[in-house]
């Protein structure tokens with residue numbers, strides 16, 4: 001009996017070490033390898049999961065060792081298609097397509113490198129709560145394709161297909177609950193969305209219930225850059241919002257992904273705000289087709305209405321895709337968390353870039 005309790009205690013202590021952070025990623029990897037979680041049954045939840053800490057409880061960190069930089073850049077990753085296998089052709093080289101296997105591999109790589117998922121709203125509201133030394137990352141998915149997510153029958157229930165990005169993330173979450181199960185799906189509700197079992201409201205509700213977010217991508221994936229009238233923009237963006245309210249009552253979009261870029265300057269206000277058939281919309285985040293990491297929400301340069309994204313690496317890697325940035329973006333240039341959402345820790349040289357108006361009751365710590 002005594003032995004049993006000692007083993008439980010050891011398990012608990014190891015889990016606290018593993019789940020409490022990235023402060024030293026290499027050390028953490030070693031702990032994971034030795035950890036009893038390795039032998040846990042799939043689906044068995046560890047007994048402790050890192051929970052948000054109040055300022056008073058936040059553990060003291062060695063700033064010079066962890067080197068937090070909450071002014072650093074954050075990668076908002078843009079995914080498109082997911083498939084089992086892919087043969088490049090002359091017309092589709094697979095730049096926007098990821099295989100399920102490489103996505104699975106990617107999640108493990110990101111985890112080991114210290115990345116942790118945050119939601120777009122936590123990014124917007126500067127509510128970044130990942131352990132000390134970890135790097136926040138946002139996942140986004142455009143177009144609502146079945147490879148991103150579709151439902152299949154499992155007995156009487158409908159579950160995410162294990163051959164879909166959501167299914168793979170759910171599976172990964174069982175063994176790495178601290179990685180985060182978050183992401184925003186930008187959908188066109190006038191077209192096919194997450195084709196599979198279940199009706200469209202069930203599919204959307206499944207994602208919402210799991211904690212994912214749904215964003216607006218226009219009703220019919222219109223060429224927004226070619227639209228010449230405010231009415232048409234309101235019809236496409238407001239129309240998609242109207243449809244969403246019919247499918248998931250009460251669900252208001254606040255994020256928007258530009259299909260084919262912005263319209264002419266005089267019409268851009270309608271992308272942010274407008275109204276269609278009595279339904280108002282207002283987008284607080286507008287994400288662009290990506291090429292580079294975006295600003296920290298505490299930075300003076302932060303502009304959520306022009307949020308840059310990094311495109312996920314497709315079958316054919318290209319410059320400035322995720323794999324490229326993972327290789328070329330140094331840790332010193334990235335947002336590295338101090339582990340306490342109530343403080344903003346930055347190297348002294350970065351202090352001037354902080355937008356003091358956004359601090360609210362957060363305290364700045366420099367080193």
Ligand SMILES: [Zn+2]
Nearest residue numbers: 142143221259
């Ligand atoms: Zn699109």
